[in-house]
Amino acid sequence: MFNMREKGILEYDQIVDLSSRSHHDAILINPGLPALYQxxxxxxxxxxxxxxxxxxxxxxxxxxxxxxxxxxxxxxxxxxxxxxxxxxxxxxxxxxxxxxxxQITEEGEDVxxxxxxxxxxxxxxxxxxxxxxxxxxxxxxxxxxxxxxxxxxxxxxxxxxxxxxxxxxxxxxxxxxxxxxxxxxxxxxxxxxxxxxxxxxxxxxxxxxxxxxxxxxxxxxxxxxxxxxxxxxxxxxxxxxxxxxxxxxxxxxxxxxxxxxxxxxxxxxxxxxxxxxxxxxxxxxxxxxVEMTLDVLKERRRLEACVSNLRETEKSELLHEAYISIMNLSKITLKADSAFTLQHLDFLIPRLKKEGKDEWIQNLEDLRKRGEEQKSKGALRYVMDYTGQKWNQFLHFK
Ligand SMILES: Nc1nc2c(ncn2[C@@H]2O[C@H](COP(=O)(O)OP(=O)(O)OP(=O)(O)O)[C@@H](O)[C@H]2O)c(=O)[nH]1
Ligand SMILES: [Mg+2]
Missing domain, CATH: 3.40.50.300 (P-loop containing nucleotide triphosphate hydrolases)
Structure with a gap:
């Protein structure tokens, strides 16, 4: 690469075609100091x-x-x-x-x-x-x-x-x-x-x-x-x-x-x-x-699909599947208490209560406690606002 200023080739704002002078496979898109190439x-x-x-x-x-x-x-x-x-x-x-x-990226400027x-x-x-x-x-x-x-x-x-x-x-x-x-x-x-x-x-x-x-x-x-x-x-x-x-x-x-x-x-x-x-x-x-990460992404997708189906038809199998999904996630994800998991708990816990799944409920309650910690509260509130869920219900339901 050569130094255009040292060689006196280019002064500020001077428009010249430098495309052929680049060492790389690129097109000059903006001459100047510096010259910008795509x-x-x-x-x-x-x-x-x-x-x-x-x-x-x-x-x-x-x-x-x-x-x-x-x-x-x-x-x-x-x-x-x-x-x-x-x-x-x-x-x-x-x-x-x-x-x-x-630059290799191509995005509009001034937007x-x-x-x-x-x-x-x-x-x-x-x-x-x-x-x-x-x-x-x-x-x-x-x-x-x-x-x-x-x-x-x-x-x-x-x-x-x-x-x-x-x-x-x-x-x-x-x-x-x-x-x-x-x-x-x-x-x-x-x-x-x-x-x-x-x-x-x-x-x-x-x-x-x-x-x-x-x-x-x-x-x-x-x-x-x-x-x-x-x-x-x-x-x-x-x-x-x-x-x-x-x-x-x-x-x-x-x-x-x-x-x-x-x-x-x-x-x-x-x-x-x-x-x-x-x-x-x-x-x-x-x-x-990326295997474990892919498992996390797919498990998250499974959980969301399960909860969304549950909001139409209340089926025990779906409820059990959602619980298993949350437990699987807690084993493999970098963040078991993420707002994306926590947001579903106030929906799932009362339904599992009806089924008498005490041990399961305890596991989910333990997870939910973490959601009440200051560092998780803000994220959870943000997600719940977006999904139209009730934040107060989450905090007060026991
Ligand atoms: N001063 C300064 N500006 C920066 C820096 N990094 C990025 N910018 C400018 O900040 C703006 C946004 O940068 P992007 O690289 O588009 O940010 P991004 O994270 O890709 O944004 P999204 O695609 O919306 O997620 C652009 O105008 C950049 O030129 C930096 O380190 N310093
Ligand atoms: Mg970007």
């Missing part, structure tokens, strides 16, 4: 009919490279899609001085940020000839946008498709929880987002969960770490028992005016250093099959 990708859908799980491949697929699979999850707008591009520029070896930035920008799951596969590592990065729609709960539920359905399809994803090296480093408010909505993300995974994934903290000023991310610890998010821990985290301020696309260049360079370098550390951690052999 990487050319081969595109297809993994779920052929529904078109909600897509796969974009950059470069020539090479199975001899060491591949890393990274899943990005988190709240809408916290920076997952931008993080995909940051990772890929790292893999391409782009430096700040190159005065260029490559309403309260709405999730990403509406499907995209698997980005990236093969760079001179790099012995290839990346598979899975970008997911963010939780908690204005369209709410129903839309969020679709994410787990798309993941089932992705993990079950023969051509889909069967193992994961890292689950990255993308979060703003200034995250401090733990409102019901934030708890709900933590529950939503955590209830997607099997227990065995805990040690693969790390945090990518965006919009960082480079200082200690005290707020985000407090939030993670307060919400008791299961994750990988470092030698000081802190959640493993990496700092980013992904402003690589911003114009490099003389006034801000120093700051933009410094945040670029912070991101590069974080990527070095992140990839060093990923060198450890810590790959997990």
């Amino acid at each position: 990487l050319n990708t081969l595109r297809k859908y993994i779920d052929k009919t529904e078109k909600k799980v897509r796969q974009w491949t950059y470069g020539r697929r090479d199975r001899n490279k060491q591949n890393k699979v990274i899943l990005l999850v988190g709240e809408t707008g916290d920076g997952k899609t931008m993080m995909v591009n940051t990772m890929i520029n790292y893999l391409l070896g782009v430096k700040f001085e190159d005065e260029e930035f490559y 309403d940020q309260s709405q999730s920008q990403t509406s499907e799951i995209t698997v980005y596969e990236v093969f760079v000839e001179e790099n012995p590592t290839s990346l598979t990065i899975i970008d997911t729609p963010g939780y908690g946008d204005t369209e709410g709960y129903e839309k969020d539920r679709e994410i787990s359905e798309y993941l089932i498709r992705l993990f079950s399809d023969e051509e889909g994803i069967h193992y994961i090296d890292a689950v990255c929880f993308v979060m703003k480093s200034s995250q401090n408010r733990l409102s019901g909505k934030e708890h709900y987002i933590f529950h939503s993300v955590l209830s997607l995974f099997g227990k065995d994934i805990e040690n693969n969960i790390v945090f990518l903290l965006t919009q960082s000023d480079g200082g200690p991310p005290t707020d985000a770490l407090n939030a993670i610890n307060k919400a008791e998010i299961p994750c990988r821990r470092d030698e000081d028992n802190q959640p493993v985290h990496f700092l980013f301020n992904n402003r690589q696309k911003e114009k490099r005016n003389k006034r801000y260049k120093r700051v933009l360079k410094s945040v670029w370098e912070m991101g590069d250093k974080s990527m070095d550390e992140f990839f060093t951690l990923m060198d450890e052999k810590n790959r997990k099959s």
